[in-house]
Amino acid sequence: MYPELGQLALILSLLLAVLLSVVPLAGALTGRDSLQAFARPLASGMFVFTALAFAILTHAFLVDDFSVAYVANNSNSMLPWYYKFSAVWGGHEGSLLLWILMLIGWTLAVAIFSRKLPSVMVSQVLSVLGMVSVGFLLFIILTSNPFDRLLPNVPADGQDLNPLLQDIGLIMHPPMLYMGYVGFSVAFAFAIAALINGRLDAAWARWSRPWTTVAWSFLTLGIALGSWWAYYELGWGGWWFWDPVENASLLPWLSGTALMHSLAVTEKRGVFKSWTVLLAIVTFALSLLGAFLVRSGVLTSVHAFASDPERGSFLLALLGITILASLTLYAFRAPVVHVRSRYGSLSREIFLLLNNVLLVSATMLVAIGTLYPLVLDYLDLGKLSIGEPFFNTTFSPLAVATGLLLGAGIFSRWKKTDGGWLARKLLWPLAISLVASAAVMIGYGGFAPWAFLGVFAAMWVTVATAWDLWDKSASRKGRWHGLKRQSRSYWGMVLGHLGLAMVMAGATVVSNYGVERDVRMQPGDRAMVGDYEIVFTDIGERRGPNFTAQYGSFNVYLDGELVTDLHPEKRQYPVGMSVMTEADIDAGLFRDVFVAIGERISDDAWAIRLQYKPLVRWLWLGSLVMAIGGFLAIADKRYRVRVRDEEAVKSGEPAVPGKVAEAST
């Protein structure tokens, strides 16, 4: 009974979405307030019904309703309740429902937090979001219904959730990631609305900015969680594999990062509008491309859902309509006139534009590297693999260049920066970073050109950011007062950049100074990894809630002193007949020691994988710092939009870009 209600709720939600995509837009185009007034109630109604559908599916999981095919395929009565809960998004249908719930959640958030925005704009934005919802609701209802029943042959028990997904990292990873992907739909909707009514001004940039930043922060967290999960759960100790699906999440992140910076220029200086609006469209398009790549089966990936050409065609049609329509609109409506705004060659505008060049180059590089095998295969030119060695060679220079540019750009000023002044300003940070990077090289006991460049870029960003903070916080009333005086958006930027530096440092050091060994060990054996001595003491068996495991006991010594005990496992899950390697990790701020059990080689000997991973935590800590920076930035006072703007627009007075921009600086 309940599952049918869930399906009904989805259908009702679809009907409301259709209304939302038509009525307020019609109201906005014809100037009828009565029609525009439907936008918010429709958005709320859509959310209620979708949330109801989601709750019903969750209920089906919690009560083990195996008559629902999706539950039977992804759950089992022996599963602990929290994994039953997260199993809701453990497969294609449920994760799509989560995706839709979030899309509509963002729509509702726009409806709630935009009360001070001009009604015409809100109506258009919500209508565009309604159209996106229509597409995805049709997709789930027509091709991927999570409420399909297995009647009358109800299985006695479910097939169990993939053991890889029975993990805290995977409870959190998809929701965060989807919040990010879907969040970019808001920036997209603002861009489309602005193109429709021809009002690509600083006000538009200001409204888009917080939404973009918050979506970006979620995406950052989502990607970091995925990387962290892969590191400890997949059992191989890798944190980024340049797998097509990982790339698919990196694409909107890179272009979203470019978008955030470009929006800053458009908001403050009213320039580069056509570019910014294009980035907003492209970022959302890349989110959709990611969904397509994961769910259509055109590329092989560890992370892909079971592929289905029918779903693939539907998604491609959805992707095609959305992107072609918006890019066509863009081609006809984007402004080509130049705003008369002055900026010198060393202005902050230009630094940010260069940052965009690098980020967009990186985006295109990842896109091409991901899709190239598909193109070659299509042209019958062979089956190639494009993986880690390619991306490490080509992506690293772009990352280093971005860091170098960032450090210099921090000191730049809007409009014009004096070259001599900037050079003098950079002298000390340059000297400090060089010395510090050299010290790091010596500390890790080996010079390598790329290791040096990566560490130097990270140092450079850190020192420049700190230096700038020091400069800006100078105050007659004391340092503390000066620090407190800085705006939250400035603090957000500082954290964002420091987080990036941490990620760069972590990635560089772990790739260059990490040690990985596959050794043959039996109880009693010792092996060295880095400076750590690992002693294999014992092997035993234990029984978990829905698996049995063999576990090894290892003592980890540093300079003859016991650091810790590690107990990696090899688990057998009888229901799905799968084997899982559970690594055990001694995590630390400056290094991880990683032990995993591999194959049994003989009666008492095992293949053991030992890894020493310096600074690997900085990858995820840095991402966390970046995300916190993003959340801090949107808490800035100036985003509480003033009533004045609203009145100005309502009275039919065109929003003056210069005025709003000035008011904000």
Place this chain on the structure above:
Amino acid sequence: MKRVLLFLPLLIAVGVGVFLFAGLGKDPTKLESVLVGKPVPEFSLESLDNPDVKLDPSVFQGEVSLLNVWAEWCPSCWDEHEYLMYLAREQGVRIVGLNYKDQRENAFRFLNRLGNPYETIIFDPKGTLGFDLGVYGAPETFVIDADGVVRYRHVGVVNQKVWDEVLLPVIAQARGSS
């Protein structure tokens, strides 16, 4: 002029879309054998039936054959075996077996239970010939022409559909050209 530039993103999107559309429905995991068009690699391995008999690539000379890579431990091989029996008995297809990383007694048990569709069986306990053939998982089936040249490689189970749509056309062509 500048307006024209704004159409560039649209063009790129359409281009990417074409390739994505073309990729739909194709199985990206499917790998074509590099050996297609090349002779079967050199080998000298025991016959499964008789350890004293050494087999080499000449077993493929003279007639178009299927080379079926199988093992007792491979569940899909149990699934496809009945169809191989049908091909050998009813269709008169010459099938050479490659017993891959198996043990003799297990292989015999398998054949006693399910029947023997193979004209000859190459015994490859270490998987060396399999490795040279680029076999990455049993069962795999190669079409080899009368000159001992590999024409096609199919990964996975052979059944009626695979036979009709994939293997038979290749075999017909191989027969026609030699």
Place this chain on the structure above:
Amino acid sequence: MRLLPAFLAVLMMLSGPAIAEVSEVYDFDTRAEEQRYQQLISELRCPKCQNQNIADSNAPISKDMRDEVYRMMQDGASNDQIVGALVDRFGEFVQYKPPVDNRTILLWAFPAIATIGGFLIVAGVVWRARRREDEPPLSAEDRARAEQILASQSDKADRR
């Protein structure tokens, strides 16, 4: 989100050979050799479970490939020879680093092309902005000349 691995794990478990093989963990004379080996196997793709390199994969074929890499290393083969030998058997697919040839030159050159192209565009933007900035102090003749050029619509020819 990640359904395939379990599926592959099941496949691998079902189709693993029954014979217990000899040591899969190798002895190396030097640490450099061990690192070279790790590097090699991390850059080769498993043809069976296609999303792992042969270092991480538990598939039997990955083990065979590791054995071959080790054997060839012991025979003194170079990295190119080792990768070449595996490519000859399993196809170009197994190398994660695509070869540089006329099919892939666009791929390899892309970052440089995109970055340089982008920087040139930005240079153009700066140049235009600077010209606008310089407008007020233009002399009368310069202005007349500029207007003449604008009229002839060939502003690009103007390099001052």
